[in-house]
Each structure stands twice: as structure tokens, then as C-alpha cells.
Amino acid sequence: MGFVTIPNKDDDGHIEHIYREKTDKRILKKNPWRDYRLHVTVFVLVIIAELIGTIEIPLSKDISITIMPLIYTIILGLAFYLAKPIKWIQRKQARIAEGAMMLFIGVLIAKLAVSSGQSISLIFDMGPALILQELGHLATILVLPIALLLGFKKEAIGMTNSIGREPNVAVVVDKFGFDSPESRGVFAIFIIGTVIGTIFISFLVTFSLSFLPLHPYAFAMASGVGSASMNAAAIGPTLAAFPGMETQIEAFAGFSNLLSFCVGIYIVIFVALPLTEKMYNWLEPKIGRDSIMPKKEDE
Amino acid sequence: MPDLIDGSENVTVHGIFNWILLLAIFSIITAIGNYLGYKHPMTDSLVGMGILSLITLVGVWLERYLPFNVSSILYISIMGIILAFPGMPTSEFVLYYVSKVELLAIVTVFLAYVGIGMGKSWDEFKALGWRAIVITILVIAATYYGAAIVAHIVLVLTGVPAV
Incomplete structure (x- = not known):
């Protein structure tokens, strides 16, 4: 496995600062606004996406799948990067896009916060649900046995203790060290989540909205998974499914993501990670397979 | 780097x-x-x-x-x-x-x-096997459903009407 370029190798426990360092390095040094090719491309993608608009594919009388413009832009963005004939979107543009994205998360968060402020009394009323659903994220540990059956060893601890976004990567690296199997596991989840997570969760939410009869607020709260782009992709279909409840859904989604960010990381450190290790020590002798991980290769 | x-x-x-x-x-x-x-x-x-x-x-x-x-x-x-x-x-x-x-x-x-x-991240992504992709998908789904189901149960128990 060719690991890996996570920029927090010398991170000293300042978990939240990964975002800051990425933003700073990309934005403060270069002049990212000058890369007009990137911004013009984004502009064209957005126009294409908004002109196509939302497509509804009816599966049966009451069930339909909604595909929204946000899916087009993310897939087209990736396609533009990968397409060989498109020479003006390269690694450099991807770097700038990533740095810019760290700043634009702020705009997204601000919009959600305004909705939260507007509905602040509702948020207090729903306090118990909002706080307890953070514990629902512990469900990732249920995937541990499957990881063991697929032949992962200690990598499984890094893979299944959380959703494996930046703060979680930092926690695992901090605890096990950069070269540990646990860290390799969380890096794998991080990279795969980066590439397919946003698209996957959008479809997951679309399907769930059709098939699961849960409370609209529950869908809204669940979309705060602790990753701004996945949060954004999960809110889209939820908003479309419950017209007229935009403010409440935005309020709960935003507040829940904020909780995931502030509280979630401590749940991972103090509950999820120790629990995952316990599960591993208990289950590994029972169902562990021969390791499928190749001996460590150097980059 | x-x-x-x-x-x-x-x-x-x-x-x-x-x-x-x-x-x-x-x-x-x-x-x-x-x-x-x-x-x-x-x-x-x-x-x-x-x-x-x-x-x-x-x-x-x-x-x-x-x-x-x-x-x-x-x-x-x-x-x-x-x-x-x-x-x-x-x-x-x-x-x-x-x-x-x-x-x-x-x-x-x-x-x-x-x-x-x-x-x-595409090249690194391709280097990872299908097993890791399966686990990632399951982990994301588990996080989402875990939170949704807990929230739903608490909302129902605290008697919040499903508008």
C-alpha cells in the first residue's frame, strides 16, 4: 500500500489546526485567486450543474431517487482532474482547490449557523436528541468484525474507530505513531473517504429517505457526520425530501456537525478508540484471518 | 512533500x-x-x-x-x-x-x-484494495445510521411530533 501524504506528520496534538495549516499554506503564500483556470472551470461546472437541475427518477409510486446539481459538480470536478485532454486542471489546481475549500467551509458553516441562530429555541428543545445522537457515531465499531473477516489486523482499529476524517486521523496518529498499522488503517479510510465519501453519502441519504421512515429531524441531525463536505452532500437530499422545513433542517444539520466537531473528537479519544481496541483484543483471536497486508513498503 | x-x-x-x-x-x-x-x-x-x-x-x-x-x-x-x-x-x-x-x-x-x-488523492485511492473500500463504505453508513437511529429513538421518546 503506497501510503501516504497526510500533512500532519509533525502535528503535536493540535487537532483542529490541520485545517488551519492547510489553508494557510495554500492561501497565504501563493496567490490562489490568480489561478483563473481553476475558478473559471468551477464557474462553468456550476452553470452546467444548475442548468441541468435536479433530476427525479421514480422507482415506484411513492419512492423516487433525487439526483441534485451538487452531485454533478463533484463528479465533473473529479472527472476534469482525471481527464487527460483537460490540461489546465492539474495537481497544482487541485492543491489550490483544496486550500480554497478549507476557507469556503467557513461560508457553509456561517450559513448553517445563521439558521441555527434563527431556530435557537428549537435547538434547545431538541437538546437531548442532538447530544445523544453523537453517541450513535460509535456504530462504526460494528464494522470491526467485518474488517477482521476481510483479513485486516491492527489496521482495523484505525479503520473502524470513527469516520476517519482529518481530526480522527490526527487522534490515531497521535496515539499509535505515524508508522503504525493503526495509522495505515485510518489513512486508508481517509483517502477512500475523500474520493468516494461525499458521493457515496449523497446516494446513501437519498435511498434512506425513501426507504426509512425516520423523523425528519433525525435525518437532519445524522447528516452532521463531522466532515463539512459529507455534511453538505447529506443535507441536499434531506432538504429536497422535506420541503418547507429548510430552516429547521439546516439548523439541526449545522448544529449537529458543530457538535461532531467539538464533542465528537473527545468521544473518539475517550470512548470509541478504547472500545475499538477492546473489541479487537476480544475478537481477533476468534475470527482473525491471515493478514492480507503486504509487508511495509517504503514510499 | x-x-x-x-x-x-x-x-x-x-x-x-x-x-x-x-x-x-x-x-x-x-x-x-x-x-x-x-x-x-x-x-x-x-x-x-x-x-x-x-x-x-x-x-x-x-x-x-x-x-x-x-x-x-x-x-x-x-x-x-x-x-x-x-x-x-x-x-x-x-x-x-x-x-x-x-x-x-x-x-x-x-x-x-x-x-x-x-x-x-486518486492515485493513492487506486493503490488501496477493494477490501478497504468496502470497509470505508460500511463505516460511513454506520456513522450515518447510528446517529439517525439514535436521534429518531430519542425524538420519539421525548414526544416530538413528526411534523
Whole structure:
């Protein structure tokens, strides 16, 4: 496995600062606004996406799948990067896009916060649900046995203790060290989540909205998974499914993501990670397979 | 990794200038998308995006200026909540213009940048086997359903009507 370029190798426990360092390095040094090719491309993608608009594919009388413009832009963005004939979107543009994205998360968060402020009394009323659903994220540990059956060893601890976004990567690296199997596991989840997570969760939410009869607020709260782009992709279909409840859904989604960010990381450190290790020590002798991980290769 | 060697920069006028220009580009693209997709007048969306950009700018600046080890996401959230708080003198103005900017219009632009940015991880992604992909998908689904089901149970137990 060719690991890996996570920029927090010398991170000293300042978990939240990964975002800051990425933003700073990309934005403060270069002049990212000058890369007009990137911004013009984004502009064209957005126009294409908004002109196509939302497509509804009816599966049966009451069930339909909604595909929204946000899916087009993310897939087209990736396609533009990968397409060989498109020479003006390269690694450099991807770097700038990533740095810019760290700043634009702020705009997204601000919009959600305004909705939260507007509905602040509702948020207090729903306090118990909002706080307890953070514990629902512990469900990732249920995937541990499957990881063991697929032949992962200690990598499984890094893979299944959380959703494996930046703060979680930092926690695992901090605890096990950069070269540990646990860290390799969380890096794998991080990279795969980066590439397919946003698209996957959008479809997951679309399907769930059709098939699961849960409370609209529950869908809204669940979309705060602790990753701004996945949060954004999960809110889209939820908003479309419950017209007229935009403010409440935005309020709960935003507040829940904020909780995931502030509280979630401590749940991972103090509950999820120790629990995952316990599960591993208990289950590994029972169902562990021969390791499928190749001996460590150097980059 | 040559671009990762040096440490964090200090906030300079130059840096703030870069932030402002980036946010301006983002705002203009979003306002146009907001007009195309949701037919909100461009001027209203630009004012709305201006408010959101200003909150963001102050948030990222506070993160670097204040000595606390706190993320800008927290500052931005607190400012947004306070500015829109019912009864605040700012709330009417902020709510009027910010509500003109559809969240989905912001998300659509944001995810275009995400899409291009994630291309960078593509080679590493391809190097990982299908097993890791299976686990990632299951982990994301577990996080989502775990939270949704717990929230649903608590909402039902506390008697919140399903509107």
C-alpha cells in the first residue's frame, strides 16, 4: 500500500489546526485567486450543474431517487482532474482547490449557523436528541468484525474507530505513531473517504429517505457526520425530501456537525478508540484471518 | 512533500487580501448559481454572500489572532448564531439577505472545489484494495445510521411530533 501524504506528520496534538495549516499554506503564500483556470472551470461546472437541475427518477409510486446539481459538480470536478485532454486542471489546481475549500467551509458553516441562530429555541428543545445522537457515531465499531473477516489486523482499529476524517486521523496518529498499522488503517479510510465519501453519502441519504421512515429531524441531525463536505452532500437530499422545513433542517444539520466537531473528537479519544481496541483484543483471536497486508513498503 | 516543510504563516495584510479575493470569487459564482438554480435576484444573493463571507473572514482571522487553540469553525458558528439570534438588532437584516442564498447553491459551488481537490488523492485511492473500500463504505453508513437511529429513538421518546 503506497501510503501516504497526510500533512500532519509533525502535528503535536493540535487537532483542529490541520485545517488551519492547510489553508494557510495554500492561501497565504501563493496567490490562489490568480489561478483563473481553476475558478473559471468551477464557474462553468456550476452553470452546467444548475442548468441541468435536479433530476427525479421514480422507482415506484411513492419512492423516487433525487439526483441534485451538487452531485454533478463533484463528479465533473473529479472527472476534469482525471481527464487527460483537460490540461489546465492539474495537481497544482487541485492543491489550490483544496486550500480554497478549507476557507469556503467557513461560508457553509456561517450559513448553517445563521439558521441555527434563527431556530435557537428549537435547538434547545431538541437538546437531548442532538447530544445523544453523537453517541450513535460509535456504530462504526460494528464494522470491526467485518474488517477482521476481510483479513485486516491492527489496521482495523484505525479503520473502524470513527469516520476517519482529518481530526480522527490526527487522534490515531497521535496515539499509535505515524508508522503504525493503526495509522495505515485510518489513512486508508481517509483517502477512500475523500474520493468516494461525499458521493457515496449523497446516494446513501437519498435511498434512506425513501426507504426509512425516520423523523425528519433525525435525518437532519445524522447528516452532521463531522466532515463539512459529507455534511453538505447529506443535507441536499434531506432538504429536497422535506420541503418547507429548510430552516429547521439546516439548523439541526449545522448544529449537529458543530457538535461532531467539538464533542465528537473527545468521544473518539475517550470512548470509541478504547472500545475499538477492546473489541479487537476480544475478537481477533476468534475470527482473525491471515493478514492480507503486504509487508511495509517504503514510499 | 516540498510544500509541507515550513511552519504556519503569520497573518499578513497580503494573506487577508488573498482571503478576501477568494471569498469574492466564491460569492460571485454562488450568486450566479443561486440565480440560475433558484431564481433569487443576484443583488440580494451578493449581499447575503457578503454577510457570510464577512463572518468567515472574521472567524479565520480570530482563529489566528487569538491565543486560544480553537478552530475558526467555532468562531464562525458562534458569530452566525448571535447575529441571527431572535431579538438581536442585526437579525432581521441578516436573516433577510442570508435566506436569499440557498444552502444548496453554496454547496454546489463548494463541492466543485472538493471534486477537483480530491482528484489529488486518486492515485493513492487506486493503490488501496477493494477490501478497504468496502470497509470505508460500511463505516460511513454506520456513522450515518447510528446517529439517525439514535436521534429518531430519542425524538420519539421525548414526544416530538413528526411534523
